[in-house]
Each structure stands twice: as structure tokens, then as C-alpha cells.
Amino acid sequence: MSHVERIIPDRLQSPFQKRIKSWESLLLAVAIGIFIANSFASPYFLNAWNLSDATFNFTEKAMIAFAMALLIVAGEIDLSVASIIALSSTAMGAVAQFDVSTLTIVLTGLSVGVICGAFNAILVTVMGLPSIVVTIGTMSLFRGISYIVLGDQAFRGYPRDFAFFGQGYVFWVISFEFVLFVVLAVIYGVLLHKTNFGRAVYAIGNNATGALFSGIRVNRVKFILFVLTGLMSGVAAVCLTSRLGSTRPSIGLGMELEVVTMVVLGGVNILGGSGSIPGVVIAAFVMGMVTFGLGLLNVPGIVMSIFIGALLIGVIALPRLWAMWRK
């Protein structure tokens, strides 16, 4: 039974105190701690190229996590993102077989993402179905279509310049993906924290009925959020496909878990209503560095997933355990 205790403090915290005690600064401290631990654990960690490689661990997931953060703040969720990547990548692979330009391939990938997002959006907003079941269904459906198209085959033969999106560098060790990550972080940060649209997202997450009666077009906002999440999955599909150079139906399998973990780790309330983009950005770095650091220590991927799972439960459990202990 969720029983929220609201304590009204007799003295407001100073802005400085508030900032120090915030989730984001706690997370930042963790990130710095992991960074230092990594540099002691492996002599190969503090190398510009290695660090640049490490960013690929999280950039694609983080792009989706930004849109997912808005969606979760608004009280919805999209578990189909990894399957949208698979379908979008399959569409790009299919188009690439006809010797089309790189631009056409990218546009195909992005539009499939938008269409999938809109499909989720229609089911949730127009038909009024719960998003968690809808997206569990579309998770099977979208990847299922990829399996129908590809079976046990794979698409290869992407044009040479298509590789830029996942493998290209803009300047020295700064990869295209990292630049895109930073740009998207700024765009989503501004969208959530500085616009009316962002305020509406928070309002819906806290009380959808109240938001509706205060004149917010709840369904339209949710529709846009699902389409944005689809679009970001399309963007991630372009980057991932370009980086791997081939498409299999199992591409990005299980990525939705890591995206949701990243969002929750970033301090977004899974029940909606609160959270911030800077938190998600720091969470992306934390997860990227944990997996990269463990990789340098030769820890296999599946064991890393134990850390990710424990991290997901731990970050939510610890503050609650702390509160229980103080009582």
C-alpha cells in the first residue's frame, strides 16, 4: 500500500543545502567515485581513446532515455523501444538493398520509429488502453515483424558513408554519437524544464485528471511523448545499425531494461510526476562507466547485467531503507 507521508518543514532549506542534498549531486558523487575507482582498477582506463570508446556504451541508450524520462514523468511507459530499434533497423536494411542514398536510409529509419511511436500513442491515448500492456504487446509485434522479414538471415551492405553515424568522429576523440547525445540532452533538458510543454508533462504525471480540468490537452501531450520516444528509438536505431554494420532481428534485445534503469537511476519517479534530465545524463555516465570499467576487468556481459539489475533495485531501495532505519 503506497502511503506517502508529507512533512512540512518549519524552515525552508537554503538553495545551497537543497542542491547538496539533491539526488543529482548524490549521483554525481557516485559517478566521480566510480571514475576514480576505475582509474585505479585498470591502467588502461585513463586513456582518451578508451574513454571515448566507453561513451558508446551509453550514448544510444541515453538518447532513448531522454524521451523515456518525459514519458515516465507523465505517468506512462514504453517497453517497446528495443523492438522499435529492431523494426527500424530492419526497414533500413531492406531499403539499403536497393542502392539508395544514405539520407533515404536514415529517413526510413526515423520514419519507422515515428510510425511505431504513433501506433503506441493511438492505442494508449485514442483507445485508452494501459501503456504497460500495450507496449508489452507491441514489443512482441514490432520485433516479431523483424523476425518475419529476416528469419535467421541478416541485412548487410550498407553504403560506406552510412558508417559515419555510429563510427565517425567529429573532432579528435569526440564521436558523432557523443555530440548527438550532448545536443539531445540540451534539447530535452530545455523541453522538460523550460517550456510550457514540460510543465504540462509534470502536471499530467502528478494528476492527469487535475491537469485535464486545468486546460492541459492530456491526450495530445501523451501522444507527442510516445511519438518522441519512437523517434528517439529510430535515432538510436540509425546509430546502432551504423555502428554494427548489419541488422539481425535480435538487435538491441533487452535494451528497454537498460533504458528504464537509466531513467530510474537518474531520479525519475517510476510512478510519474518528478525527475530531471540532468539526473538522467549523470545516470547515463554512471551506467556507461560501470559497464566499461567491469569490461576492462574482464567481467562478462551477463554478470554486468547483475550489477545493472542490482543498481536498479538498489537505488530505489536504499533511500527507503534509510528512511525506515531513521524511524
Added chain:
Amino acid sequence: MNILKSREMILTAAIVVLLGLVATRFPAFIAPSNLVAVFNDTSPLILLAIGQMIVILTKCIDLSVAANLALTGMVCAMINVAAPGVPVVVIIAVAIGLGAVLGAFNGVLVWKLDIPPIVVTLGTMTIYRGIIFLISDGKWVNSHEMSPAFKAFPRAEFLGLPMLSWIAILMTVIFFTIITRTTLGRSFYAVGGNPHAAVYTGINVGKSQFWAFTFSGALAGLVGYLWVSRYAVAYVDIALGFELDVVAACVIGGIAISGGIGSIGGAVLGALFLGVIKNALPVVNISPFWQMAISGSAIIIAIAVNTRAGRTKGRIILKKAEATQ
């Protein structure tokens, strides 16, 4: 109750129509021996759907069932390899016990720490899979390493049905009794139907959810042994993604994801519906690669139909307000 009854009737009719359609082209599909085989093949899904249904009744969801199944299965297989003399009964007890513990772990996190169930089970799903890798070192346990008794149990026939099917029938009866004839069973409905009202009637909401997760875990553990011994192989990725089929079976069976509505019969029929489709696909010459998309579409259609049917009149005012936007 009338609506529920009719929903189960609709589903039964759908399964019969489906069988009929396949039978028009391949009459052998509805031969009793083949129907027994289809039921047997669907038994693991039925068992898991019963557990999942109880969890969904209490407004929760358990995405860790497939990982729980795989972990328990691996432990059973490793016990069998290490000590081939251990009787099957003991192994089944270990499977149910370990599964229940893994489920109870989810339950404690939901009950005592009030963490949303989807977060808990997404987390434990990866943790349990990871643990399989740790204990098995990524190696497979193959058929020739298992003792004959270990592999024979689910196939052993009794009155023409394999043990696997009998266990599914037995558990259906047991859980039907628990759900409809015990206080705990009724509390699952109360908790999911209206948690606030449940508190005022003296029901411990968190504790009921804890028991739901424990039941789901125990069934997953039981299936873990049955799965590994039936397919005679255990490795890290067995039943990968199977939790989605289980949720699909429940949704198709008319169990409301918002909690409080559903029946054991619905869960069993939902599982059978998916089982018939899965077994019919190769017969009507459709590539098995279609199955994933078909399950997905089935979930979406089922949830759309359920939500339409369950919409109360009170919502209509709000719908109008939304429509005028």
C-alpha cells in the same frame, strides 16, 4: 460473474473455432492423441499463467518468472549431475522451494520497501539470469549428464496423460480452490479491486501481494524442473522472453492488468489459446518466425476487447470532455 462466464465461453468458442479451421485442412490435428500433445506442450505456460494471474490480480506484475524458471531449472540439473541418486521427489521439492524463495524476494521488496513491482521484477529478471551464468560458468548441462529418472518423470504416462499434463491439471484444481475457497484467495481480489477499501476491511495489502509473488515463484520453480527435464538441457538462456507469453496468456484470458478481475479458468484458456496457435503454425505451414508477431497482436487485440468490455458508465463523462479538445 455473468460477464466473466461469458468471456470464458467466448474464449472457449475461439479455441474451438481455431481447432475447427485447422482441422478443415488437417483433420489429424484434432485427433485425441494430438490434442493431448498440444495440451502437454502448453502445460508449462498454463502453470506459469496461473501464478502470473494471481500476481496481476493484486495490481502487480511479475516479469521475473522466466528467469526464475531458468535459474531453478539449472540448480535442479546441477544437483542431478552432482548427486544422480537424489530422488525426483526431493528435486521437485527443491524446485518449488527455491522458486518460492526467489518469488518471495520480489514480494518482500514490493511489500516492505514499497518498490513498484515492474521495477523490482525487471531488476530481479536480470539478476536471476546473471546468477545462472555465475553458478554454471556459462556451461550447458546436457542430456547425457542427467540421470534417466530425472528425465523420465515429466514423460511418465498415467491414464494416457503425461505427468507434465497431470501436474498442470492438479495445480489448476489446487489454485482454483485457493482462489475461490480461502480468505487469502478472496483477499487477492479485494487488494486488486480497491486497495484502500481492502485496508479498511483489515486486509494487509502488501502481505497479500507478497503471497501472490511467492505463489508465482513457486510455480515458476516447479516449471523450472519440468522444463529442464522435458527438454533434457539446461543453459543460461532457456525460456528467454517467455514472461511475455505468460503475460499474453493472462491478458487474453481476460485478467485485467489494473487488478481485481480475472479467473483461473481465464488464465488456463488464455494459455491454451496461445498453445493451439503455436502448435498449429507449423501444421498449416507458416514459419515459426511468425509466432512472436502473432502473440504480440493477440495481446493488443485482447487488451483492446477487455478494456472496451470493462469500461464503466462513469468514465463516459470524462471521455466526452477529452473528445471536445
